[in-house]
Amino acid sequence: MAAAGATGSGLAASGCGAGASAESVTLRMVAADYGDPRRGNSTQGYWDALVRKFSQRYPGVTVDVTVLDWKDVDKKVAAMVAEGRAPDIAQLGSYADFAAGGKLYSADELLSIPVQADFLPRLAEAGKVERVQYGLPFAASTRLLFYNRKLFAKAGLDPSKPPRDWGRLVRTARRLKAAGVRVPYGLPLGREEAPAEALMWVLGGGGGYTDKAGSWTIDAPANIRTFEWMRQNLVGRGLTNRSPGSTDRQDVFDAFTRGRVGMLNGHPKLMKEAAASGVDYGTAVLPGDEGPADTTLGVADWIIAFKQGGRREEAGRFLEFVFEERNHYTFVDRYDLLPVTTSANERMRAAPEHKRLRRFQDQLPGAEFYPVGKVSWARVSRELKTSVGNVLERGADPAAVLGVIQRKAEAQDSATRAR
Structure with missing residues (x-):
């Protein structure tokens, strides 16, 4: 588990209307592991570093991230929700059943308009249930x-x-x-x-x-x-x-x-x-x-934010930080995945070291995704x-x-x- 943050000045105002918080707030997040712990490249390291940077900018917010194996993450998050202890944020493979149950914040409740507009259109569309976006694309791949x-x-x-x-x-x-x-x-x-x-x-x-x-x-x-x-x-x-x-x-x-x-x-x-x-x-x-x-097949993984804890403002601020170009690019660059934002996608396309990825990137706009909605x-x-x-x-x-x-x-x- 990665932990970051301490008491401090509180949450600054966000693009989606977050106000200042006088007390320290802890966000609980569950994420999937894209690496191989046996090789020392578990995703835990990425989240540890990211939340340390986040806490330096927003000392009033603590973020605890638990990283689980891909084989377990969807099942364990579903169990947490069923037991009435949903995490504030989860990064997993599907989301529509939670959205249909009224358990999730929508994208426009969490993110500013510029952040929402930066998502690649095909992926933003794939994150919708009944024409409302609940799934925030986190990483993508094609075949x-x-x-x-x-x-x-x-x-x-x-x-x-x-x-x-x-x-x-x-x-x-x-x-x-x-x-x-x-x-x-x-x-x-x-x-x-x-x-x-x-x-x-x-x-x-x-x-x-x-x-x-x-x-x-x-x-x-x-x-x-x-x-x-x-x-x-x-x-x-x-x-x-x-x-x-x-x-x-x-x-x-x-x-x-x-x-x-x-x-x-x-x-x-x-x-x-x-x-x-x-x-x-x-x-x-x-x-x-x-x-x-x-x-070809397009696959996207998703981040969602649960309403249960009532931490919309704090979750939105952290998610905006996650999708900042340099933070998102750091993740996809490390694990050879495709960016989900236009800004990071353009940066990867221009990088000589990622020349072999361009063919995968070319496939993304017309790819067929699972019917996750x-x-x-x-x-x-x-x-x-x-x-x-x-x-x-x-x-x-x-x-x-x-x-x-x-x-x-x-x-x-x-x-x-x-x-």
């Missing part, structure tokens, strides 16, 4: 196809010409397999990455999780066709890792950094891991059914993690598997409307 250039050359493939469509992807994977590559294509549909990997594939096949009206389309014909194609052409031909439905993302990433995977879908952090392991890799736009995919998304995401990998099991019927998930999603929506 590209990664491939091992050395293994391509070993298979007699041109490393400058990665596959641009699914047909070429299969032909490339078959060449890699013939050259002795252990995993021609890494396919993680285990619990860790299932919603993301599945969405990348169905987008490439012209499908998605929802339609333009926001209704669930998990068992749409385009999605069923995509998984049937994957079963027949990738898994059925032995061109992937064994048991894709129970393989987690990190396992495939680790295998890629050891030079055992020819191709896989990856996010910016994989670049640093691959480079540190000496892997000569390339990146490309995700292949689609008939050509390069029209869009749907109150049912948190439970539907858990169902996808548990079940969607079953579509690739031997003898499975993709239409039946996706149909079950679809019905559960619709039932969750109905239950939400009935509250």
Whole structure:
């Protein structure tokens, strides 16, 4: 836990109307860990340094930050809220159910207009529930196809010409397999990455999780066709890792950094891991059914502020500090993530050391994000993690598997409307 602050002059007036406070106030925050404590780069260090700087500027406010593993943070925050002890601020993966329950401050209750306007429009829109923004984007990423250039050359493939469509992807994977590559294509549909990997594939096949009206389309014909194609052409031909439905993302990433995977879908952090392991890799736009995919997956993580403690002014002041350009840039720079503000995004684009990130940045404005604004998304995401990998099991019927998930999603929506 990081702690900062002491009694002092109190909170200065903020852009959203915060007044002076005569007493010291403590904010409790729960955040997710983007680093690896075993390697000494836990996110705790970032928050420790940030709250020390904040307390120097605003000595009347104490900020206690508890950093939790990503696997635990959403669940533990939900438990805290259920027990009536919500943190003042939480940084996590979803927010809509809290917003629908009237538990959150909106963005315009927390932040000044200039800070709100600095958010990238696509991300600000993704943070809305019923046209009101409650989720403040904290960090983002997109996905590209990664491939091992050395293994391509070993298979007699041109490393400058990665596959641009699914047909070429299969032909490339078959060449890699013939050259002795252990995993021609890494396919993680285990619990860790299932919603993301599945969405990348169905987008490439012209499908998605929802339609333009926001209704669930998990068992749409385009999605069923995509998984049937994957079963027949990738898994059925032995061109992937064994048991894709129970393989987690990190396992495939680790295998890629050891030079055992020819191709896989990856996010910016994989670049640093691959480079540190000496892997000569390339990146490309995700292949689609008939050509390069029209869009890719965009993922954003969120900061929210709970009403329970009544500390709107103090929470708003701290969040404005978090999103100051230098503070936000320090975080995304450290963990190879994409900025969520225009100011930090432009700074990263101009930085020579981040040249490899520009392709990810280029993808962000048109990326498809999870339907995080749907109150049912948190439970539907858990169902996808548990079940969607079953579509690739031997003898499975993709239409039946996706149909079950679809019905559960619709039932969750109905239950939400009935509250």
